[in-house]
Amino acid sequence: MSTDLAIETHNLGRVYTVRNRRERRIRKEIVALQDVNLQIPRGELFGLLGPNGAGKTTLIKILTTLLSPTTGWARVAGYDVVREPHKIRPRINMVSGGEASGYGLLTVRENLWMFAQFYGLPSREANRRIEELLRRIGLADRIHTKSSDLSTGLRQKMNIVRGFLTDPEILFLDEPTLGLDVNAARDVRQFIREWLDAHPDRTVLLTTHYMVEADELCDRVAIISQGRVLACDSPEALKRRLQREALFDIDITAPNGLTAAALEALPGVRKAVLTDADGGARLSLVLAADSVLPGVIGVLTERAVQVRHLTKREPTLEDVFVELVGRPLAEEEGQDEQ
């Protein structure tokens, strides 16, 4: 191989031009991706973590040769995505969360066989791999089920198998566990990890807006928001940035007009986030040190806010996200979906 990097991007950007439906001359520009610089070595399970609309799918589309960048460049398996898509295509595959690919009238085996043919896999080898992969992901008993009869979770398992079937050098998974129940999501994650352990020269880039997924699964994580990569490191290293700080969760009965901004005005309070919790509210605090806490409690007492529960905890990726973006991931998502 000419390079040890599976994926490399340089100042990568994408602007969408949207035409107004009624008046086609009116155009709007949406910056979906901006100055993205990534270097992903072979063998890595790399995660892109960000809320809806952050630009994750846009990045994946560019890397899978389905969308051209408007600025910068990207190389996949050492080849330029714009000039050499035909060199890239045999080496990659992609699975998206909630996709409805294939044909409902075909069985699981037939659908998977069909997609394997498009990559030139010999039929017998394809069928052998299909059985092996279905067994590993826990779908072997459905091999002859029509895919239209599968539940969401099982269907997504079939899609996941489609991605691995062609043994791609680089696999792109766009929110692979989107909408799956806890068990199915766990199966899928476990499957991805096992595959990478067994094929250490393969690379997986996955996007997610689930913190835990990025944290548990990925070797390295890039946090992306509004088209920009804000940080990129191993989950441990990302969390270590916050280790010098003290993290507290305080459950209170009612805020009584208390705002996060008021608390952030206190010296030593790095970040305060107020969210609704059942029967009251939760205050998540990032403090410069433990010694800042009494001051916060003092403010709560002044406002007659009752503390029900107080915990000190280890930093999570969620905290890292809040620190970088200024709001929790879940909240931003709520705004997005409306």
Added chain:
Amino acid sequence: MSSEARPFFAPVPKASGWRLFLKTVVARAYPRVVGQQRERSWIFFDVFLSILAVSAYVFVYRAIGAPEEYVGFVVVGGAMTAFWLNVLWSMSSQLYWEKESGNLALYIMAPNSMMAILLGMALGGIIATALRAGAILLVGSLIFHVQYAVGNLPALVAVFILTLAALYGLGMMSASLFLLWGREAWHLANLAQEPIYLLSGFYFPVKNLGFWVAVGASIIPLTLGLDAMRQLLFPSGAMLGFLPVPVEVVVLAVLCILFLIAARWLLGYMERIAVREGRLLESRR
């Protein structure tokens, strides 16, 4: 990372070039052929409705005392209509539906050629429809006692194949157009269906339309194909024929090549637009 983990499978050499092309054609034809098998109720329905339409024309022709050959013309026309409907409704809109289901992005991303995907769709459509067309021909011929007089079987087979090639070439071309134009193309197809029934002479010799209208109708490959097939199928066919069979064969061949070239160019164009604008590959936007 546990380095002892056993690989799931070993890498194998994969087909490329024309072998990948063939594999793709076969794989994409497969769901159409199998899908047909799995929804048998449709076959009955399609055959039954076509026979009804054919019967209507037969009764009218018999009532007005038209030459008996016309009955055979109508039956053959009814059978070939099955292919036309397949091209118009299934083939043309196929890429559009592939886009909606998210398959199109996967097809483009795969190392295969999109032309192979389209050919596979066409081949699958032909095989699936041949069953219906055959049933219509058989049932119609039996009910109305159609007499055939095939003098030159190889020529008949060649014309039939050429007609289908040109017809599905047209379908492959319009598949990209449908995708690019979306809903407008649907309306267009809807509008086109009835006049084309009339113009392409499914149910009567196209010669009756007059020379220039017949020339215009000849852009639809079925028109000339049907005309040539009728000339080869019935004793008096040559008399009722629009142009001599060799001329029609040449025109069909030219149409076929033109449609295939256009289909290929449009596919490339569609892909370039899709990659540039990021619009055509969205599944549910």
